[in-house]
Amino acid sequence: MKPDIVKTSHSILSRFKLPFRPSTHYVKSPNQCLAPMDPDPLVTGLPLEMMRVSWNVAWYGGMDSLVNNLVTPDRKRDADLE
Secondary structure, three states: OOOOOOOHHHHHHOOOOOOOOOOEEEOOOOOOOOOOOOHHHOOOOHHHHHHHHHHHHHHOOOOOHHHHHHHHOOOOOOOHHH
């Protein structure tokens, strides 16, 4: 069996058309660490929506008051909340 003389990275092989088929290194290094998760998962998606609802329920003193405030457009709203 003939040993491989030329080894290239996978990015070079995918970027260029070479006239031969060299052996390639890994596409992703087995020593590469996983990227860290988002620094604060509470600021995106469902947790953010849950925090908004719970904040508004606490702000308006209960779910009934919150719903009444959202349904009744006659009530003057705080300028901070708009």
